Amino acid sequence: MIAPRPQRIELECGPVSALDLALYAAASGDHNPLHLDADVARAAGFERPVVHGMLTMAFCGRLLTSHFGVAALRSLSVRFLGAATRGDRIVLRGTVTGVDKEGVVTYELAGHNDAGKELVAGSARVSAPTHKAAR
Amino acid sequence: MIDSGHIGFTTQPSTIAVDPWRVQLFCQAIGEADPIYRDESAARDAGHPACPVPPTFLRAIEADHCSAAEILKILGIPVASVLHAEQSFEYHAPVHVGDRIEVTRTLTDSYDKRDGALTFIVLDSHFRREGETVCDSRQIIVVRNPKE
Numbered sequence: 654m655i656a657p658r659p660q661r662i663e664l665e666c667g668p669v670s671a672l673d674l675a676l677y678a679a680a681s682g683d684h685n686p687l688h689l690d691a692d693v694a695r696a697a698g699f700e701r702p703v704v705h706g707m708l709t710m711a712f713c714g715r716l717l718t719s720h721f722g723v724a725a726l727r728s729l730s731v732r733f734l735g736a737a738t739r740g741d742r743i744v745l746r747g748t749v750t751g752v753d754k755e756g757v758v759t760y761e762l763a764g765h766n767d768a769g770k771e772l773v774a775g776s777a778r779v780s781a782p783t784h785k786a787a788r
Numbered sequence: 789m790i791d792s793g794h795i796g797f798t799t800q801p802s803t804i805a806v807d808p809w810r811v812q813l814f815c816q817a818i819g820e821a822d823p824i825y826r827d828e829s830a831a832r833d834a835g836h837p838a839c840p841v842p843p844t845f846l847r848a849i850e851a852d853h854c855s856a857a858e859i860l861k862i863l864g865i866p867v868a869s870v871l872h873a874e875q876s877f878e879y880h881a882p883v884h885v886g887d888r889i890e891v892t893r894t895l896t897d898s899y900d901k902r903d904g905a906l907t908f909i910v911l912d913s914h915f916r917r918e919g920e921t922v923c924d925s926r927q928i929i930v931v932r933n934p935k936e
Contacts, residue, residue: 666819676817680810682851685867697868706872707847711818714843718822723840723882730876775876 658758658779660749664716667742669704674739677708694738704737709772713762716745721779727757731764731775741766747777756781789907790863790898797862797895799854806841806849806887814845825885838884843877846889846923850913853891856929859911865931873908874928881922883915890916896926907931 667673674688686693687703694702710731717726737743744767747760757778764773808826815825820842823830831839857867883889897910908930915923 673817673819676813680814680817681848682855685857707844707875708818710875711814711820711842711844715818715820718820718843722834723824723843724836726843726879728876728878729843730874732874733872 658749658752658782659720662716662720662747662760664712664719664745665742666712666715666745668740669708669737669743671702671739673708674702674704677705677711681705681707683707699736699738701738701740704739704741704743706733706736706773709733709737709743709764712743713745713764713773713775713777716747716762717760717777717779721782725780725782727778727780729775729777731762731773733773734771737766737770737772741768743767743772745773750776789900789904790865790909792898794863794895795898797859799891799893801890801892802853803888803890804849804852806845806883806885806889808839808885810848811839811841811845811885814842814848818842818844836882836884838886841883841885843879844875846877846883846913846915846925847875849889849915850891850893850925854893856911856927859893859895859909860929863909869932869934871930871932872927873930875926877923877925879923881917881920883917883922887917887922889922905933905935907933 678684688705745764747762750761751759760777762775812826824834893913896912900907911927913925
């Protein structure tokens, strides 16, 4: 018996530290000082350095891979709605919105920080579970 | 509004190796602790032929090839005036540590909204391994134009 894909999934990440932002800058090649330098962030109207949108999207990736494994992911798509800042916890949620003929499940994704601010909205498609699928 | 002559601009392909150290750093940055991304035997035990990469890792390969900042420089747009509006990935085949990935990026489209206050730029990336497409991705950037 193969367990069906769950209706709802959730993952909490962070709090995002200055070290996380520096590591992400180095790993991703995005060295925009808005993410690293408090003065630059303040000049742009943010109280603290801004979390890379792509780091929040990477957390969306973890939401999916932690439940289904990386090999099951067919697509991942997000719109960036708001910026998280250093120190935020980020909560990602996925809700099933459909299943196609091949059993590929579509999840609607939403991400918020701990103050309830919307950060991302999007969707992902995940393959049907199989016995031999890679985790 | 960008010069419409830039639409269709495509980068020269370059080939970038998926470096184990880079994948490890990326995992550390995103809080990904699963050993399959760094330990080949853990990856094999989980059914992978080699260590896989996290779903958004190809952005790092893309930045090595030609970052959005470099494309904005060609367009004469200051980086400080842009925001990342959307990002998507379509996965066709798994990518593993040690793979050599050929990357190209194309400026597919650009359009204005709010009477020209905002310009959207659509960048498509294609990732291939030995001629096979492994992933297509799309980045949409929004430029906040200065008021006339």
